[in-house]
Amino acid sequence: MSFIRRQERALQRSRKVMEPEMCKVLLVDDDAAIREALEAVLVSGGHDVASIQDGPAALRAAVEIRPDVIISDVNMPQLEGPDAVRILKTLPRFYTLPxxxxxxxxxxxxxxxxFTLRKPVVVEQLLKLVGNLSWASTSPPRASQHPPPPPAYSSPDEGWNPALAIASLGPYSDTxxxxxxxxxxxxMHAQAARIERLRSHKMNVEESVRLYDRLVESVASLVQYLPAxxxxxxERKRRGSR
Structure with missing residues (x-):
């Protein structure tokens, strides 16, 4: 093999190592224009993007598609971005999710x-960031990680999949x-959809929003209580087996 041919092959191998792999991105933003623009940028960069409009839908989508990276707006009307992430981070399969x-x-x-970004987002910076994050998220799983749950429903119309959601809780799933x-x-997801329907008919949603807020607080409390x-x-089972 000639020297030039060897160098060409070495260059091809180095490019494969250096180029970030395609990853699944969960993009969450209540602003449709921003969401569509960022989705177009990420797709042009070779990534698979699930574009979601609110926090409750993001929780369901994360459980169903198991993204490699989440990009979320902070301030959203139904569930703040950090609150949705905080709930997901309590689930074992999302501990290390970028x-x-x-x-x-x-x-x-x-x-x-x-990472945190100021809007308006610089698209070159976002693409580079997602590419770097994809290295960790698309690496082969360690043997100690929990096996993936069974496939989820693929269509939003098929609704919530409780079995998949419970499976994502790992060692806590049998509680x-x-x-x-x-x-x-x-x-939460159903109530958010109900609020939007009421708003579309110009109806008062004050009581519905209060109920929704109580549901969010309830889930947050349960999430914090789950490990304990x-x-x-x-411990109770261990003592009972003695």
Whole structure:
């Protein structure tokens, strides 16, 4: 093999190593124009993008498609971006999921995101960022990681998949608390859709919004309580087996 041919092959191998791989991106923003623009940029960069308009839908989409990276707006009317991420981060399959938070103001320091961006987002910066994050998220899973759950429903019209949501809770999936968390997320999504329908008919949504806020608070409380509850049940079973 000639020297030139060897150099060409070496260059091709180096490009394969250096080029970021395509990854699944969950993009969340309540502004349709921004969402569509960023989706077009990411798709042009070779990424598979699920574009979502609010926090509750993001929770369901994350469970269903298992993204490699989440890019979320901070301020959204139904569920703030950091709150949605905080709920997801309690699930074992999302512990190490890379997150990018965007905000028109100075993004809050939450400890939930690997990076924060100010709007308007510089598209070159976003593409480079997602490409770098994809290295970690698309690397082969460690043997200690939980096996993936069964396939999800592919169409939003088919609705929420409680079995998949519960499976994503890993070691906590066999607890009553896990079932209630998944049911709470389901109710949040349904209530958000109900509010939008009422608004489209110019109806008063004040009471519906209050109910929605209580559902969010309930799910957040259950999420915080889940690890302690699972530990207590495990200890109880251990003592009972003696």
């Amino acid at each position: 997150v990018v938070l965007m905000s028109g103001a100075e993004p809050p320091v939450t400890g939930l995101a690997q 009553e608390c896990a079932v209630r968390i998944c049911r709470g997320i389901e109710l 509850r699972a530990t207590w049940l495990s």
